[in-house]
Amino acid sequence: MIRRIALTVALFACVLICNPVTAAETNSHPAVPDGFKPMFDGKSLDGWKVMPESAAKAWFVKDHIIVGEGDKGRSYLTYHQGDIADFEMILDYRFxxxxxxxxxxxxxxDETGKRKFKSYHVDFGHVGIGKQVLGAWDFHTPNRxxxxxxRGDRLVINENDEPTVTKIEDAITLEEINKGGWNRVHIIARDNNFKFYINGKLSSEFTEHLPKERRLDKGMIQLQLHDPGMIVEFKDLYLKVLDD
Known part of the structure; x- marks a missing residue:
């Protein structure tokens, strides 16, 4: 009997070792990273605002997860804590x-009326601006x-708004992004430099040298729901505002 129990324990241990379960694959709540504050209480959308208000039913909380479920059109869940300039943000997302x-x-x-908002945008999508859209920086800047x-690009924009693109060594690949599962995103915005990491690897980065009056210096943080009929999920959202 003792031998049988020992064998069972050994087999169970082997299963755990051979099939590790990460925090991103469960509903567990990992410790808050050093220096970061939670953006989501796990129970409600307190501290967030849906834009436009007509899309309020598209965003809700289920099983400690923020869910965006498209019905009629594009909407945004805006972190309602004022304009933010330099920061780091960590979150997990899943389609x-x-x-x-x-x-x-x-x-x-957007004062031009071409878009609802102008912004710099990290893209999780599988459709849109091109085959490398997943992991890209997207410029919602209709006035420039x-x-x-x-994904894989390092972009430098000179003072005349002209781009130079080089490739990032060891950038994350499509195969390293968990399709249909949870992925961890880390965004760093500091002055004129912007980095986008997925699952611990740099995906894309840009630096701009335009005159300050032509840059986006501060603004809202928004989660996007792009298309009707789609679902996106977010959890474990953390923010660290960087000092000047």
Missing amino acids: PGKGNSGVSIRAQD REHACF
Whole structure:
């Protein structure tokens, strides 16, 4: 009997070792990273605001997860804590099916009327600006050039808004992104430099040298729901505002 129990324990231990379960694959709540504060209480959308208000039913909380479920059109869940300039943000996202989403940063109302908001946007989508869209920086800047900065790109924008693109060594690959499962995103916005990491590896980066009056210096943080009929999920969202 003792031998049988020992064998059972050994087999169970082997299963755990051979099939490790990460925090991103469960509903566990990992410790808050040093220096970061939670953006989501796990129970409600307190501290967040849906834009436009007509899309309020598209965003809700289920099983400690923020869910965006598209019905009529594009909407944003905005972190309602004022305009933010320099920061680091960590979150986990998942698409149960196909979809297009992301995080808009330094978002501001678009005075041109071409978009609802102008922003710099990290893209999680599988459709949109090109085959490398998943892991790209997307420029929602209708009053200036809307650059391409795809997964694996390091973009430098000079003072005349002209781009130079080089490749990132050891950038994350599509195969390293968990399709249909949870992925961890880390965004760093510091002055004129912007980095986008997925699962601990740099995906894309840009630096801009435009005059300050032509840059987006601060603004809202927004989770995006891009298309009707899609679902995107977020959890474990943390923010660290960086000092000047």
